[in-house]
Amino acid sequence: MMKIGILGSGSMGSGIAQVAATAGHEVLLYDNNPAALERAKEKLLKILNRLVEKGRIDDRTAKAIFGRIYFVDHVRAFAETGFVIEAIVEDLGIKKSIFEQLEDIVTEDCILATNTSSLSVAAIAAACSQPQRVLGIHFFNPAPLMKLVEIVPAIQTGQAAIEQSCNLIESWGKLVVKAKDTPGFIVNRVARPFYGEALRIYEEGIADVPTIDWAMTEIGGFRMGPFTLMDFIGNDVNYKVTETVFQAFYFDPRYKPAFTQKRLSEAGWLGRKSGRGYYDYSENAQKTAPNKSQHLGETIVNRIIVMLINEAADALYLNIASRDDIDLAMTKGVNYPKGLLKWADEIGIGKCVERMDALYHEYLEDRYRCSPLLRKMARDGQLFYG
Numbered sequence: 001m002m003k004i005g006i007l008g009s010g011s012m013g014s015g016i017a018q019v020a021a022t023a024g025h026e027v028l029l030y031d032n033n034p035a036a037l038e039r040a041k042e043k044l045l046k047i048l049n050r051l052v053e054k055g056r057i058d059d060r061t062a063k064a065i066f067g068r069i070y071f072v073d074h075v076r077a078f079a080e081t082g083f084v085i086e087a088i089v090e091d092l093g094i095k096k097s098i099f100e101q102l103e104d105i106v107t108e109d110c111i112l113a114t115n116t117s118s119l120s121v122a123a124i125a126a127a128c129s130q131p132q133r134v135l136g137i138h139f140f141n142p143a144p145l146m147k148l149v150e151i152v153p154a155i156q157t158g159q160a161a162i163e164q165s166c167n168l169i170e171s172w173g174k175l176v177v178k179a180k181d182t183p184g185f186i187v188n189r190v191a192r193p194f195y196g197e198a199l200r201i202y203e204e205g206i207a208d209v210p211t212i213d214w215a216m217t218e219i220g221g222f223r224m225g226p227f228t229l230m231d232f233i234g235n236d237v238n239y240k241v242t243e244t245v246f247q248a249f250y251f252d253p254r255y256k257p258a259f260t261q262k263r264l265s266e267a268g269w270l271g272r273k274s275g276r277g278y279y280d281y282s283e284n285a286q287k288t289a290p291n292k293s294q295h296l297g298e299t300i301v302n303r304i305i306v307m308l309i310n311e312a313a314d315a316l317y318l319n320i321a322s323r324d325d326i327d328l329a330m331t332k333g334v335n336y337p338k339g340l341l342k343w344a345d346e347i348g349i350g351k352c353v354e355r356m357d358a359l360y361h362e363y364l365e366d367r368y369r370c371s372p373l374l375r376k377m378a379r380d381g382q383l384f385y386g
Helices: 011-022 034-053 059-067 075-080 092-103 121-125 159-171 192-203 209-219 226-233 235-248 259-267 294-317 323-333 340-347 349-363 372-380
Strands: 004-007 027-030 069-072 083-086 111-114 134-139 148-153 175-178
Touching: 004 011, 004 075, 011 027, 011 034, 011 059, 011 069, 011 134, 027 034, 027 075, 034 059, 034 069, 059 069, 069 075, 075 092, 083 092, 092 111, 092 121, 111 159, 121 134, 134 159, 148 159, 148 323, 159 175, 175 323, 192 209, 192 226, 192 235, 192 259, 192 294, 209 226, 209 294, 226 235, 235 259, 294 323, 294 340, 294 349, 294 372, 323 340, 340 349, 349 372
Parallel strands: 004 027, 004 083, 027 069, 083 111, 111 134, 148 175
Antiparallel strands: 134 148
């Protein structure tokens, strides 16, 4: 089996290394920070020991997985790898610099992949003299548990690199979806209204944080409410993704960040990792009960879901991904209770258009413009799943 190189030993890089080693590959995990590399080594050992304690794997398997991961402190070790995945800071300049450096080290047939969640893969590939072997391979955190992986070819990526990458990642037991190289790809683009519209409802004073979360879980069927999820992800991380997508889409108001989240990030109220975010996680914190009005709850759910459906429909309209890959990405990537396009069929395409138009007429903001695809389908009596 080919050797895999992983660049960056943070939680994502370490997680991908664990996945590849579990699949039987020898993995070279590199970080330019020796302390970070040592922390990754200790954390991986703890994770594998915990899997043994829970009976998920036996001790022999755990030792074999750990033994296949080599923690290297020099990037030139990647000279013997056939596939490299970069998982470092989301900074385009740094990524381009490292890809340019990697190309002088690896063999000519080595594929170079970036785990970026929102940056231009084409821009990263442009740093290489052989951009046809560069593509995006976006894992979700934690990589060993999340089944979905987005494969994102740049316009320069060759078909051979795409096919080899899909085959490799599928052999690791992952579900692969293909996405066009546009900001946020599938999941981080389509999911923006889950956070953004919840924040808008809160800022308007329509409902408080616990009520919105209650509505989305108890009525909407989501595993986590948007505020609980933002606190789990980290308000700094979630805000940065929203800001990046907003800027990359030429400041399209659909992706406009919320001042509420910006201020929480600036205050250091990042969520669970800081002990406070939308909720207070201190030991004696008082919890506010939600307003369990069925009418209010349904109003919240209908508004957020139709915004999500509209975003998914627009992604299909603009050929970001196929119908099936969009629905698979949202159910497996962020655990939505249903595929959004299938959900649109259940609600009724005409009803979705009515709800979007009602929001637009209420606010007269381009944020609430209805996808042309939804409007055309309603007019023609079409379904996504006919």
